[in-house]
Amino acid sequence: MTSTDPGPDRGPAGPSTPRRGISRRGVLGLSAAGAAALLGGAAVGRATAGIGPAGLGPLGGSGAGHAAPTTAYPFEGAHQAGITTPVQDHLHFAAFDLSSRATRDDVVELLQDWTYAASRLTQGLDVSATGALDGPESAPPDDTGEALDLPASGLTVTIGLGPTLFELDGEDRFGIAARRPAALAPLPPFLGDALSTEWSHGDLCLQACADDPQVAVHAIRNLARIAFGRAHVRWSQMGFGRTSKTSAAQATPRNLFGFKDGTDNILGTEEDRLAEHVWVAPGSATAGAGDAADWLAGGSYLVSRKIEMLLEPWDRTGLGEQERVFGRDKRVGAPLSGGDEFTAPVFGDGRIDIASHVHLAHPTNNAGATMLRRGYNYVDGTNPLGRLDAGLFFLAYVNDPDTFVQVQRSLSTDLLNEYIRHIGSAIFAVPPGIEPGGWVGETLFA
Numbered sequence: 001m002t003s004t005d006p007g008p009d010r011g012p013a014g015p016s017t018p019r020r021g022i023s024r025r026g027v028l029g030l031s032a033a034g035a036a037a038l039l040g041g042a043a044v045g046r047a048t049a050g051i052g053p054a055g056l057g058p059l060g061g062s063g064a065g066h067a068a069p070t071t072a073y074p075f076e077g078a079h080q081a082g083i084t085t086p087v088q089d090h091l092h093f094a095a096f097d098l099s100s101r102a103t104r105d106d107v108v109e110l111l112q113d114w115t116y117a118a119s120r121l122t123q124g125l126d127v128s129a130t131g132a133l134d135g136p137e138s139a140p141p142d143d144t145g146e147a148l149d150l151p152a153s154g155l156t157v158t159i160g161l162g163p164t165l166f167e168l169d170g171e172d173r174f175g176i177a178a179r180r181p182a183a184l185a186p187l188p189p190f191l192g193d194a195l196s197t198e199w200s201h202g203d204l205c206l207q208a209c210a211d212d213p214q215v216a217v218h219a220i221r222n223l224a225r226i227a228f229g230r231a232h233v234r235w236s237q238m239g240f241g242r243t244s245k246t247s248a249a250q251a252t253p254r255n256l257f258g259f260k261d262g263t264d265n266i267l268g269t270e271e272d273r274l275a276e277h278v279w280v281a282p283g284s285a286t287a288g289a290g291d292a293a294d295w296l297a298g299g300s301y302l303v304s305r306k307i308e309m310l311l312e313p314w315d316r317t318g319l320g321e322q323e324r325v326f327g328r329d330k331r332v333g334a335p336l337s338g339g340d341e342f343t344a345p346v347f348g349d350g351r352i353d354i355a356s357h358v359h360l361a362h363p364t365n366n367a368g369a370t371m372l373r374r375g376y377n378y379v380d381g382t383n384p385l386g387r388l389d390a391g392l393f394f395l396a397y398v399n400d401p402d403t404f405v406q407v408q409r410s411l412s413t414d415l416l417n418e419y420i421r422h423i424g425s426a427i428f429a430v431p432p433g434i435e436p437g438g439w440v441g442e443t444l445f446a
Contacts, residue, residue, distance in 0.1 A: 022128055022142075022226060025106070026113035029228035030128075030142050067211055072152035075119040077433040078298055079279065080440065082158035083372065083397050084268030086247035088209040091239035091376045092216040093304070093393065094224065095202025095426060096231040098165070104174040106230045107165070108445050113226050114159060114206070115439040118219070124152035127222040144225070146218050153212035157219055159440045160205040160302050160428030179444060181280075181293040183301065183401050184429045191412040192422065199306045199424025202234045207302070207395070209374070213240070235424070237306065239376025239393045246372065252333060252341060256309050256377050256390055257419070259326050260333030263341055264363075266372040278372050280399045295443035298432030300397045303371075303404045306378075306424030309391040314419045325415040327356030357416045366410055369403045371396040391420070401427060 022030075067088070073081045098107065117127045126132055132145035166180035167173070186201070206223055210216040217238070224233055243255045244262030248269065252260045266273045275281070282297040314322070323329060327336055327345065335345035336352050345358055352359050363370045374397070379390040398404055411417070431441050 022113045022116055023109045025109055025230065026117075026226045027128075027142070029230070030140065030222075030225050067154040069153055069211065070124075070151045071154040071211075072123050073154060073156055075115075075122045075157075075434075076436050076438070079433045080158045080299070080430060081122070081433075082156035082207055082209055083278070083300060083374075083430070084246055084274065085154075085156050085209070086250060086268065087242040087245055087374055088154050088156070088216075089211045089240065089242060090209065090213040090216050091242075091393070092208045092213075092220040092236065093239070093395070094206050094208075094220050094236040095162070095234045096204040096206070096224075096227060097234045098173075098203045098231045099229065102230050104176075104445070107174055108441075110227055110230050111159070111441040111445075112439045114157075114223055115434065117223060117226055118157035118159070121219045121222070122152060122155045122157060124150075124155075127226070144218065144221055146221075147215055150212060150215055150218075153210045153215040155208065155210040155215050155219060157223070158207040158209075158302075158430060160207070160430045161441065161444070162202045162204060162426065162428050164201065165203045176444060179293055179295060181296055181429060184427065185401075187303070187401065187425055187427055188405060190408050190422065192417055193425070194421045194423055195425050196423050199235050199237070201426050202428070204231060205302070205304075205426070205428045207374075213238070237378060237393050237424075239378045241377040243375040243377060243392060244373040246374065255375075255392055256311060256379075257314055257322070257326075259322075259328060259330060260341060261375070262373055263333060264370070266370065273370075274372070277370055277403070278397050278399055284399070295446070296429055296431065300399060300430045301401050302428045302430050303394075303396045303398065303401060304424070304426045304428075305394040305422055307392045307394055308389075308421045308423050310419045310421070311388050311390055317419075324353050325356060325419070327352045327358035353415065355413050355415045357411075357414055360410045360414050361407060366407050369406050371398045371403055371407075373397075397430070 067086060073085055075081060121127060126143040128142040130142050132141045132143035132148055135141050163180065163184050163186060165174070165176070166184070167177045206220060208216045208219040210219070220236065242253050244265045245252055246265065246268045248267055252263050255261045266277060278300050280296045280299050282294055319330065323336060328334065329336060333341035334343060335358060337346035337349065338351070345352055345362060347359055347364065359365060374395040376393045377390070378393050379388060381389055383389045396404055431443060434440055434442070
């Protein structure tokens with residue numbers, strides 16, 4: 001990334017006309033966060049390497065299913081990027097809680113600041129016009145600088161709003177409780193849940209996906225600095241090895257159990273399925289029946305679940321049993337009823353166990369319920385027992401959270417439950433995309 005810029009407050013290079021720069025409060029946040037880092041002995045070095053132009057490139061992935069490093073996705077559009085965008089290789093996800101002293105104006109200003117900064121970062125630019133190198137010597141740089149010289153790497157930043165943004169402990173915190181969509185509520189408990197608040201809930205969320213992990217980390221790190229004094233990170237998760245695809249050019253990936261996952265995931269080009277299952281329609285029941293919650297039209301709901309995978313017991317399980325648990329052939333991903341990976345499973349003839357994962361999760365057995373998934377594998381080192389602390393960070397976009405609830409309840413008797421534990425859970429409303437000059441969330445606070 002580069003600090004080269006078309007001029008102060010002019011935003012990213014490209015055809016669009018972005019909004020103003022970061023607010024004074026946001027700039028103060030950058031400085032305060034930088035000062036805090038310095039006081040903690042974590043000084044940020046000043047990069048001196050050569051700086052090239054922003055890495056703007058072709059949209060979409062390559063024929064091999066991987067985007068070119070210079071790929072930059074537009075930040076503006078009818079829907080936020082990072083939902084139907086071809087799934088990138090790496091994830092940094094963060095949930096935030098707002099300060100107890102934050103006001104409605106603070107929330108609006110923070111969303112505007114995040115929009116401005118994210119619109120630059122996704123184009124391969126520094127977080128602000130002065131960036132990592134062009135600020136005063138006496139102040140911490142606006143940008144932390146670890147992404148200098150790196151291209152955009154297909155970075156997308158997606159912003160979500162949690163139920164507690166609207167109401168917390170019965171308090172209408174920011175005068176928007178009446179605009180909370182009825183469907184934006186904490187998920188009900190599920191059989192076998194072992195949830196921890198350490199991985200659950202949040203007032204706001206940021207999903208940063210990129211084909212370079214350093215670019216994704218750089219985005220969350222700098223957006224968290226901008227929030228300093230207004231919001232703080234509640235929890236975060238890094239992921240690798242996407243476990244689903246949203247582009248026909250991408251191969252179906254494998255999860256840490258070694259099985260293909262997401263074979264029938266909704267693709268970004270399937271407009272009919274996206275309209276039916278992902279985008280909230282104006283006046284829909286899930287947006288509030290055409291009432292004050294219509295601000296979410298064109299947006300979606302994001303469900304996150306941190307699912308721990310008990311890899312050591314799984315690794316001691318025979319191949320035949322593993323395939324019975326999933327209901328799929330491990331080598332090519334075909335259903336045990338026969339065919340290839342993309343052959344529709346045949347249920348009811350005994351070849352696929354009725355408690356297998358594919359049987360219980362398949363839309364055929366859930367009244368057609370399906371969702372767009374963008375999950376990632378994660379490994380957070382080892383636990384105190386010396387076992388891999390690993391699993392799946394499940395992310396799904398739906399236009400009705402009841403879709404997820406229905407499927408999750410069907411999975412209560414899943415054979416896979418012997419090898420997994422759900423340890424984190426959250427739901428967010430994802431506002432629609434923006435026009436040039438707009439900001440994410442403006443339809444809510446208008």
